[in-house]
Amino acid sequence: ARTTEDTARLLQYVRFQSRNFENILTWGSGPDSTPDTVYSVEYKRYGEKEWLAKAGCQRTTQKYCNLTMETGNLTELYYAQVTAVSPGRKHDSKKTDRFSSLQHTTIKPPDVTCIPKVRSIQMLIHPTFTPIRSEDGHQLTLEEIFRDLFYHLELRVNHTYQMHLEGKQREYEFLGLTPDTEFLGAITILAPMWSKESAPYMCRVKTLPDRTW
């Protein structure tokens, strides 16, 4: 029997995009959608009955919604659902796969300061804070969340020769370099237990000229 509203293909690819625990729900319009199709977002914890409406993402024409605060408990799993309504009483509704930010988040490149000296290059890796808060309310860093996290640093000297450093600390120095020479650094974050690896942060640095006589 025809319902008061017709189901139509107004939605596709309803999914979470998560980077450093910033969890954004995104979706695409479907073949039947029109520019004045509006979308409403709901979310819930896996295991709970009630769907909760996300304020700020009701009857909106945008195709994304920030659910970072609503999906911030690392031990919980979540679902989100988008309902689309188009003029002419057409509607469509799709939900995400079960979402766990611990499993799904990807790690952004680290923030690094590369400091050239005459015969060395120092690399200072800054802590990466996430939106996740601990029980006492402080913002957690990636290091606090992923116990096995470590850094891998590579310095390209020339086409055939690279230097490597690796560890959990945040300060490193490549020594024994030629003065007044350009080098390319690449610094990556790894969390092997979760099979996570960031894209590299790249820095191109030139060692200082040697002015000693």
Next chain:
Amino acid sequence: FGPCRVEGVVLSELWEAFWAAKSTVQNQDDITSVRLLKPQILQDVSDAESCYLVHSLLKFYLNTVFKNYHSKIAKFKTLKSFSSLANNFLVIASKLQPSKDKDMLSISESAHRRFMLFCRAFKQMDTEAALVKAFGEVDILLTWMQKFYQL
């Protein structure tokens, strides 16, 4: 897991096995309002208690979930994941030796009460649906097990 030591477990292998089947299995589970491994079952588990609880859960997964889920595998094309998970669970479970000392009785009983919460939730469901849901919750189990993993 507290007093019980299990060596040679490569957790990322377990994860990769599960992730290969995750979407297929979890999308077979339409009952999003029920969670078998509820937070209160796995929260604040002491090291000493963890050995008893993980042993009970792994045995249940081997003897009930994986054993009966076997018939669905061909349909869902998840055999490789399934075998890898089952074999790893078997190795871990066989290496776990929960202590039978009398002074550990209260701890083992606490673990048993947690495990019974899980079993009750499982039995309250239709068996087929419960099997699919339990398999789909392996990621919850692995996330909890990982807390006890020493680097």
